[in-house]
Amino acid sequence: MGYDFVLGGESHTVHPIHEPEGPNLRIDGQPLRAELVPGLARGEFFLEVDGRRERLFLASEGDVHFVHWRGRTHRVEAINALERARRAASAAGGTEVLRAPMPGTVVEVATRAGEDVVAGALLMTIESMKLQTAITSPRDARVAEVFVSPGATFDQGAELVRLESAEDEGEADPGDPGKGGQPG
């Protein structure tokens, strides 16, 4: 699974290439070799890419990266594949179902049908392979249905929670990550 990076309103896919030599990245299908080396000034880096040395400045806040290169500043946002799926679901309709990423057990349920939740709100905690994971809401939404209860076991892909829009309005703009499911 590759990572999506949004630059200039367009989505691009970047895959790592696990080879000892040669290209280490595939960007939009094109392989290249790149290394990021810190420079002297704060935020200064050198990107050694395909034999060239590019001087740039980089700063990141979570999954948002700002790159200053050749006199222009660019904003790049990393969207992991799971987030991509959430956005596609949000964009497709007001309803989305959160599914289990792997088999496990429900530790506790923190919500109930009918509750309005905000993006990031804890919905439930599950446990798999001795790891506990928080299932959080991807956007501001209303919990339509909770399919499992504490102690229940589930398979990979099982439905955990169904969300719908709190209001019956337009859907999340896939290019507008910070604003959850609210229009504009």
Next chain:
Amino acid sequence: MSQVRGIEKVLVANRGEIALRVARTLRRLGIQSAAVVHADEAGSPAALSVDEACPIDGDTPVAAHLDSEQIIAIARRIGADALHPGYGFLAENADFAEAVEAAGIRWIGPSPESIRLMGDKIESRRFVGAAGHPLTPSASEEDDPSTFAERAAAIGFPLLIKASAGGGGKGMQIVAAADELARAIDLARSEAERYFGDGRIYAERYVEAPRHVEVQILADAHGHVLHLGERDCSIQRRFQKLIEETPAPAMSDALRARICEQAVGIARAARYRNAGTVEFVLAPDGEFYFLEMNTRLQVEHPVTEMVTGLDLVEQQIRIAAGQPLAFAQEDVRFEGASIECRLCAEDADQDFRPAVGRLLRVHPPEGAGVRFDGGIAEGGSVTTAFDPMLAKIIVHGANRQEAIERARRALSETVILGCTTNAAYLERILGHADFAAGRVETGFIPAHAKELAAEPLRPNERATILAAAALANRDFNERVEAVPQPHASMGAWRN
């Protein structure tokens, strides 16, 4: 120890870049400095630059800066001898200036009467016209309705018929030629009636492709008035200046001298004191008309400082202390050229939409002839609470070409990460052939919108930027390191 007798402590009633800039001069002159600071800006460079940061509050940060009583109370409490209002906020509020003086505090600026006179657009135009200075030719219908069309035609075409009570571009008719006049007058009158309930109209010369040229005035309390040259501020977007320069490009010395002379005459007629700026509209045919006078220090004053070597804030303080100007008109020297670019938190590629964000990295430009006047620092937040201007990048060069090159390089080297700025857009304006040729006018930006749009990135450029971002991304890098398969498929589920 203060170098200016009578002024030991100054309260700066402003914030951001101008508060920082005034504080710098106060420090240099050995004058104790204080500033009003809203809680949201307690850690700002301006707050940290003064000896005394005085808290102010209000319903909003802007409201706090407009609270005259609170500010004067603070000035009194801390024993300030004088108050510098900066620009914006209460800087051109005659009542505030009066109240400051009534409280026994020197106002670093002109008299309240001057502020009042020049703050009224109709009054100031009447005054300037009566004093014999050029105004945009105009004719008002109500002066004599029966001769209005004649008087309007005498202005010359193209002209504008406007509603006296109008605004927002409504109720205006552009009349290209004499045969359109009668119909345009009827139309304008009925629209004025309909939109504003007031059918009064007037005609005004329509200047196509006007240039905005202004003159810096300095006057003391002893009757000495002089000018410090003109500035061209034609590069504007939505009536806001973006780039200012001195000397005005593509202008004969004779015209330059005439404009400056008119400005001095206007200031003298108004018995003006302290620093001020007289603004003119310059038509392509070389005619110029009084637009308005700004009774304060302007944002773009640094370009004048760069070519004259003078510190205008220092001059303001000395004048406020009652000192006569230490030099005469013939002593003022103008060296080289200077350009200022207003760095703003906005997305020039999205119709200049205001941008917000946390400033993750700030590296101002440096080098010979480069000056950075900014009120921002790393870690600060850019919000919509205040004006989107973050900083001014000012350069000086031996000539205009060198100034343009220095400005372009400074803009390219300015690193501000975390909030979108117009730096690259400003650089594109400076790189445009028409700008280089001095073909500037207030419609420059809309006229060149297509050419000024950002070049789309080429695929290999995109790849470089994406590679950098990917390698900087923590999750991506964790994936790049050897990760067992089952966990790899978990994606970004967080524990």
